[in-house]
Amino acid sequence: MDEKNISGAVIKRLPRYFRYLGELRDEGVERISSGDLSVLMKVTASQIRQDLNQFGGFGQQGYGYNVSHLYDEIGKILGLHKKHNLILIGAGNLGQALANYVNFEKRGFIIKGIFDKNEKIHGKLIRDIPISPMEEMESFMKNNDIDIAVLTIPKTEAVKVAGMLVRCGIKGIWNFAHVDLNVPDNIVVKNEHLSESLMELSYNLNRSVSDKKTGG
Amino acid sequence: MDEKNISGAVIKRLPRYFRYLGELRDEGVERISSGDLSVLMKVTASQIRQDLNQFGGFGQQGYGYNVSHLYDEIGKILGLHKKHNLILIGAGNLGQALANYVNFEKRGFIIKGIFDKNEKIHGKLIRDIPISPMEEMESFMKNNDIDIAVLTIPKTEAVKVAGMLVRCGIKGIWNFAHVDLNVPDNIVVKNEHLSESLMELSYNLNRSVSDKKTGG
DNA sequence: TAGATTGTTAATCGATTAACAATC
DNA sequence: TAGATTGTTAATCGATTAACAATC
Numbered sequence: 119m120d121e122k123n124i125s126g127a128v129i130k131r132l133p134r135y136f137r138y139l140g141e142l143r144d145e146g147v148e149r150i151s152s153g154d155l156s157v158l159m160k161v162t163a164s165q166i167r168q169d170l171n172q173f174g175g176f177g178q179q180g181y182g183y184n185v186s187h188l189y190d191e192i193g194k195i196l197g198l199h200k201k202h203n204l205i206l207i208g209a210g211n212l213g214q215a216l217a218n219y220v221n222f223e224k225r226g227f228i229i230k231g232i233f234d235k236n237e238k239i240h241g242k243l244i245r246d247i248p249i250s251p252m253e254e255m256e257s258f259m260k261n262n263d264i265d266i267a268v269l270t271i272p273k274t275e276a277v278k279v280a281g282m283l284v285r286c287g288i289k290g291i292w293n294f295a296h297v298d299l300n301v302p303d304n305i306v307v308k309n310e311h312l313s314e315s316l317m318e319l320s321y322n323l324n325r326s327v328s329d330k331k332t333g334g
Numbered sequence: 335m336d337e338k339n340i341s342g343a344v345i346k347r348l349p350r351y352f353r354y355l356g357e358l359r360d361e362g363v364e365r366i367s368s369g370d371l372s373v374l375m376k377v378t379a380s381q382i383r384q385d386l387n388q389f390g391g392f393g394q395q396g397y398g399y400n401v402s403h404l405y406d407e408i409g410k411i412l413g414l415h416k417k418h419n420l421i422l423i424g425a426g427n428l429g430q431a432l433a434n435y436v437n438f439e440k441r442g443f444i445i446k447g448i449f450d451k452n453e454k455i456h457g458k459l460i461r462d463i464p465i466s467p468m469e470e471m472e473s474f475m476k477n478n479d480i481d482i483a484v485l486t487i488p489k490t491e492a493v494k495v496a497g498m499l500v501r502c503g504i505k506g507i508w509n510f511a512h513v514d515l516n517v518p519d520n521i522v523v524k525n526e527h528l529s530e531s532l533m534e535l536s537y538n539l540n541r542s543v544s545d546k547k548t549g550g
Numbered sequence: 551t552a553g554a555t556t557g558t559t560a561a562t563c564g565a566t567t568a569a570c571a572a573t574c
Numbered sequence: 575t576a577g578a579t580t581g582t583t584a585a586t587c588g589a590t591t592a593a594c595a596a597t598c
Contacts, residue, residue, distance in 0.1 A: 127564090132537065367556085384589090394597090
């Protein structure tokens, strides 16, 4: 809404800038130039300046960028100054791993509820949050201002559950199921297709040294 | 080695083609045109033809593509016809989740060893594989023809362990630690920075409907 | 053969990099 | 002021889409 249309390529790079700036800030570095940052991050200085300027002039000629200020600004752009309430659907191994990951909470992503259809684990606590039956999801969402659902269930169920979430007014879905969810355009889906990542890695393994190019 | 230089953008799309073709094959579909596949996958037919032609003429004018054959060919391109031996380093929640994920094994990614520095869990079995101390990693790698290491340890340790892996002759690293590993050019690193994904999702949540664009 | 659909070239679009005037 | 470094425009490079001749 506030900014002009920013390309997805730029957005994907913001969290990495955020990470490097956070580390610099923690090391007590006050200012940095696009040139120095480009060496650190192994990207071009031109790209850094171009990217940051999509959002306004955070730098100053002859000086560079104030690390702490730029860090805060990128945080705001990414929406990290706001709290996001999440629910986790699917309390299997992966779901539990994500629920236990404290760093999300530090960034304002708060897991409010955990749901699973397996009644044997209902009531079990994960970081003080009880695992609840799927049937309770709908009313829970109404009462808890949930923005994001994390889907860590098999693909066969994911499509159905995504439909339920949409009806309950979810805004974003972080999808770990290996299936493409078909949801309305105003709902943000971020797929985490780990097996596709591994296949990409596999492809690159078989290339010659010079061809290789991976990372992200 | 065999193919000319293929762009990373194309490679990233191959696993998704592979998935759709696998599903079509399982449904008994024998052939499909780029046009029909483009509708299914929500990409342009032109892109499909362009992508596939990087690797040779898999189709036939007036007919389309043979689903089963194309599936096999893409599998080969991705290196899925070969077995890959993996080790998992870090048997915390996420590591255990990945180790328990059977589908990797189905695609030829076999976890041979699991290592963790926490001695309390040494000897514990995950899918019949005992968790071993880090000290045994080096000799294990020598005796077991390991291609890929899955790094599910905190970022503070990941850099150090990556160095060890390089010295042991690892070919690829699937890195879940939130840090950029600094390894020689001939080693393939695929980063899985989940928190950066979540930030990207967060950014898109705050955009207006029309701006939004996410997915992969 | 006629129709369908590929393989491939050309056109367009978008993203990255280079260059430099503005300015702190 | 002189030097440094941004913000921004222009040039380049790469990726996507359109178009159509080749051909099954």
